[in-house]
Amino acid sequence: MPDAEGHKWFAVVWDRMVKAENSAIRQLRDDTVKGLQGRALEIGCGNGANFARYPDSVTELQATDPDPYMLERARARAHELGRKIEVRKAPAEQLPYEDASFDAVVATLVLCTVADQARALLEIRRVLKPGRDLRFFEHVRYEGRLAALMQDLIRPVWRWCGAGCHPNRNTAQAIEDAGFRITALRRVTPEPPIPPMWFSRPCIQGRAAAP
Numbered sequence: 001m002p003d004a005e006g007h008k009w010f011a012v013v014w015d016r017m018v019k020a021e022n023s024a025i026r027q028l029r030d031d032t033v034k035g036l037q038g039r040a041l042e043i044g045c046g047n048g049a050n051f052a053r054y055p056d057s058v059t060e061l062q063a064t065d066p067d068p069y070m071l072e073r074a075r076a077r078a079h080e081l082g083r084k085i086e087v088r089k090a091p092a093e094q095l096p097y098e099d100a101s102f103d104a105v106v107a108t109l110v111l112c113t114v115a116d117q118a119r120a121l122l123e124i125r126r127v128l129k130p131g132r133d134l135r136f137f138e139h140v141r142y143e144g145r146l147a148a149l150m151q152d153l154i155r156p157v158w159r160w161c162g163a164g165c166h167p168n169r170n171t172a173q174a175i176e177d178a179g180f181r182i183t184a185l186r187r188v189t190p191e192p193p194i195p196p197m198w199f200s201r202p203c204i205q206g207r208a209a210a211p
């Protein structure tokens with residue numbers, strides 16, 4: 001399905017998956033936004049699963065997603081929370097913001113899906129003030145060769161089922177390749193809620209400073 005039309009069915013599935021998240025995943029989301037301050041941007045915000053987690057020290061929150069079905073949900077979530085969050089339609093590869101205009105950028109479970117990961121990371125770098133954080137929580141490629149090979153093999157089917165999600169990206173390396181300095185990195189393998197989700201493990205959570 002072309003990106004312009006979005007993925008109606010995936011938005012419904014994602015609502016359910018977020019509701020079914022276990023405490024380990026919720027904790028990873030909380031840790032990702034902990035202590036943020038000032039003007040923040042969340043890319044690929046989906047249905048707004050993180051919105052309630054931002055501390056009050058975030059004085060302005062901007063959120064983007066290219067999918068109209070996700071945007072509808074994100075706007076409803078912001079309204080429900082009574083929080084002023086500006087939600088805009090945009091892919092991470094082309095962010096509608098000025099250079100060096102954010103104190104933090106947040107990416108959770110989205111760098112697996114962006115069409116061009118390197119370009120998205122360069123855009124994130126562009127909009128971040130120097131030295132400020134990209135906060136991330138992402139599922140990534142297994143380190144073991146056999147498990148990574150399994151992810152490579154399942155990728156075409158996984159992309160179709162997961163609305164473009166790649167199970168096998170080495171996202172920490174891509175963050176460094178984009179010029180960021182990783183200052184905190186945790187590698188965790190939370191229990192998958194259902195067996196196929198084994199492919200979207202392990203996860204990384206951490207911070208990377210923009211140059």
Ligand SMILES: C[S@@+](CC[C@H](N)C(=O)[O-])C[C@H]1O[C@@H](n2cnc3c(N)ncnc32)[C@H](O)[C@@H]1O
Nearest residue numbers: 044045046049067070091092108109110114115
């Ligand atoms: C698995 S969902 C995660 C949503 C949310 N970040 C979360 O943690 O719940 C992946 C999200 O990436 C979005 N997405 C897809 N392509 C994208 C792109 N090029 N740039 C930014 N977001 C994108 C999808 O619309 C979807 O909302």
